[in-house]
Amino acid sequence: MSLLVSLSNLGFNYLLVAVLDLGVAGSAYGTVLAQGLALGAIVVYRQARLTHLLPRVVFSHLGLGPSLRILALGAPQSLGFVGLSLGAASILAALQMVGNEDYAVSVTAYGIVTRVMTFAFLPLLGLSQAMQTITGNNYGAGLFGRSAASLRLAAMIAFGFCGFVQVAFSAFAPQIASSFVADAAVVAKVAAIMPVIVALFFVSGPLMMLAAYFQAIGDALRAAVLSLSRPFVFAIPLTFALPLWWGEFGVWLAGPSAEALLLCVAVVLLWRHESYGGLIQALVPAKGRAEP
Known part of the structure; x- marks a missing residue:
């Protein structure tokens, strides 16, 4: 997952900074998008029941x-x-x-x-x-x-x-x-x-x-x-x-x-x-x- 975040961050930075010319703001947006992509991947993985630690199990134990x-x-x-x-x-x-x-x-x-x-x-x-x-x-x-x-x-x-x-x-x-x-x-x-x-x-x-x-x-x-x-x-x-x-x-x-x-x-x-x-x-x- 860490590798996914790093690689996607590089890709988003290239797209937003080099292609769309958004400068420093593009770099910040790239970081946020990469973190959002990682969060989405985790949710999909757990919702697909590929693990016993499902989102509902996590939230039910959040005291x-x-x-x-x-x-x-x-x-x-x-x-x-x-x-x-x-x-x-x-x-x-x-x-x-x-x-x-x-x-x-x-x-x-x-x-x-x-x-x-x-x-x-x-x-x-x-x-x-x-x-x-x-x-x-x-x-x-x-x-x-x-x-x-x-x-x-x-x-x-x-x-x-x-x-x-x-x-x-x-x-x-x-x-x-x-x-x-x-x-x-x-x-x-x-x-x-x-x-x-x-x-x-x-x-x-x-x-x-x-x-x-x-x-x-x-x-x-x-x-x-x-x-x-x-x-x-x-x-x-x-x-x-x-x-x-x-x-x-x-x-x-x-x-x-x-x-x-x-x-x-x-x-x-x-x-x-x-x-x-x-x-x-x-x-x-x-x-x-x-x-x-």
């Missing part, structure tokens, strides 16, 4: 209590994306606050870094969603060892992927920047700031998997703590605080600093997580435990 619980579980991820946007706006504001002379160069370089980081984030998002499916099914069936193993595997994959990305982005930052622009000043700025921005990227992947794990097992509180602490509690305040001592460098240092603080929060949550038999077993396999 206030379950709805609020669903919203609570979905809020951390939604607000996390809001935090990313606010974080980017905070960085731009902080760069103006420090009053550096090459503000335009810094903003351009930061734009390149964020575009590149998007390509690194999307595989992590897909990995977390795949893990949540496996985790939720096994946890709901009472197979806690298997649900813990799904987190362990996802965290290991995320750690390896993020470590590779961090090394590659740090080592080849000038080459990456050169593929976007020819301006020597912008290339030099990207080469200077990208290694700092990704300094603890190898930690972010496993932390993202841990937050997704808590969401999959229905622990909205811990999911919210891990998803929202970094942008709202750590990153945004540090973006404005650190430049007071380190100038522009403090702006770029805020991200890794927030990641380090979030790691401390995650360690505390894992250490105190006893209500499910101890989540430490998710990272260190329990010996002598058999699962069907």
